[in-house]
Amino acid sequence: MSRWIIPFLVSLTLFLVIESYAFQVIKTLTKNRWLRGLWLLPSLLAYLNFYWVLFTYDRSDGQTKQFQWAVGFLLVVLLPKILLVLVLLGEDIVRWVRKGISAVASSPTRELGGRRKIISQLALGIAAIPLASILYGIFKGKYNFKVLTYQLSFPDLPEAFDGMTITQITDIHSGSFDNKEKIEYAVDLINEQASDMILFTGDIVNNFAREMDPWIDSFKRLNAPMGKYSILGNHDYGDYADWESKEAKKANFQAVKDVHPKIGFELLCNEHRFIEKDGQRLALVGVENWGKGFNQAGDLEKATVGVDREDFKILMSHDPSHWEYKVKKNDFNYQLTLSGHTHGLQFGIEIPGLIRWSPSQYVYKQWAGLYEEYGRYINVNRGFGYHAFPGRVGIWPEITVITLKKA
Known part of the structure; x- marks a missing residue:
């Protein structure tokens, strides 16, 4: 007190x-x-x-x-x-x-x-x-889901993956949901994109694994022929709640990780998977949360043991500050990074071609949307759910669809 x-x-x-x-x-x-x-x-x-x-x-x-x-x-x-x-x-x-x-x-x-x-x-x-x-x-705004589409070209993309589509969602924050019908609508909207792969970039709950229990049947309906993969976000560790013991926190963390296979997602914790097609491959790399000034469990070196520098890599890392400080200049060459975390602070003004502002930009250099530096890209998804403030003003919940093209 x-x-x-x-x-x-x-x-x-x-x-x-x-x-x-x-x-x-x-x-x-x-x-x-x-x-x-x-x-x-x-x-x-x-x-x-x-x-x-x-x-x-x-x-x-x-x-x-x-x-x-x-x-x-x-x-x-x-x-x-x-x-x-x-x-x-x-x-x-x-x-x-x-x-x-x-x-x-x-x-x-x-x-x-x-x-x-x-x-x-x-x-x-x-x-x-x-x-x-x-x-x-x-x-209304907190369930005003928007589908944003991007086409990205890379000279080193394997030809077998030319035209591959990825749907990215992030920051579900299931403990905040209060409308079953709207969530079912959003799940249907994701499936309508008919992407080859669905990637979820962290924060499936606010604090507790049980928050996801009412929504498991909804999210396990998501379909993608080349697989569904996920990573952890800062809220998934349970760091923002008081625990009666270290054991209770540890048990909750394990339960949070166990939620992912229940909805059909393969959780990547500082590890990678090779996605293969027609004798060619790309590396999907997933790291634990790495944030500037707090939880830095993400380990790029551990996650890429067995990955070659020449492999085309898609990195899933929850916090975009990881890209800013550790990834974008990395000699190992992470061509595409997918992040979330910021929510665009759920408050701002975005009018294409006129104005793009949110208080989030004073905290994160990459706070919402697509960015490119050194020939490498990061997409910061504005988030699927909401947290703290029970709404969204001008920064709407986002479903991102990215098409990869051979340059």
């Missing part, structure tokens, strides 16, 4: 500053006490609910749906008011600049004047955009 005291005081202070500043909007627009009270009520309920869940939930339960919805409710009331504050702050800066100019010019009119009603109305209109977006993201 004591570890939450300082974060609680800091966040409470921040919330109070935002609320007091944003309150100026409704204060400018109406003198009705009931309307002003209704303005404050949702925020009060959101803060009380968030802190109640934060201080009472048992970390041995991992990240519960109750916690996710508390975060969602908090963002619904908080993000629009942050925009309100930015608009009002802009007006105040203009007012203070005018006052400074008047003071320098020795003008008799140095008063700041009251807040203008038109600015408050404009602020409300702007704040309505993120409010509507977040509500859509919670109730």
Whole structure:
């Protein structure tokens, strides 16, 4: 409990500053006490609910749906008011600049004047955009599955694999799901791509193997004639929950690994498989999680014992920071890497040809989509499921289909 005291005081202070500043909007627009009270009520309920869940939930339960919805409710009331504050702050800066100019010019009119009603109305209109977006993201966006297709050409791709198709999914986070029909739809959508191979790049659960139990029958329906392969992600190790013993954590980790064959996936833990066709081969390499600054169980050398440098290689590595720091310049030449992990932070704006932004880009250099450096590619899938925030805003759940071509 004591570890939450300082974060609680800091966040409470921040919330109070935002609320007091944003309150100026409704204060400018109406003198009705009931309307002003209704303005404050949702925020009060959101803060009380968030802190109640934060201080009472048992970390041995991992990240519960109750916690996710508390975060969602908090963002619904908080993000629009942050925009309100930015608009009002802009007006105040203009007012203070005018006052400074008047003071320098020795003008008799140095008063700041009251807040203008038109600015408050404009602020409300702007704040309505993120409010509507977040509500859509919670109730619809988290299951707004998109199929993204890429064609990649390589001069060293064996001719037998010219035209081979791969469907990549990642970050299932089954403990967050709450709609059986939508998951069944997504599984059907994956099968409709009729790819030669399906590759899953980690985070099948939030913390516990049991989270996958209700969804095994759904995911084992996935079909691919050349096989289904998978790796582990950072959440699969159970590092984000409190355990009664090391043995319990270890048993859960084994149970998580045992889930993969139950849905027909072959789990690769620092190992590889040769995919053969017409007397030619490519190497599918799967490593455990490797993240900058935390769990670095991934071992490229161990995973490629018996693989030649000249072999065409597809590397599955959950965290794209692995590619940035260990893979893209590696002399062993990993032609194609498939990752996930970032979710694009489940929040951003992507308008092809115009804008592509997410807070995730300030943490990860490769945060969503396809990247190429040194003639090597990485695809960072935006994720199948969701985590922490129970929705997606502008960064939709993704099914990637990649076609390999001989250059």
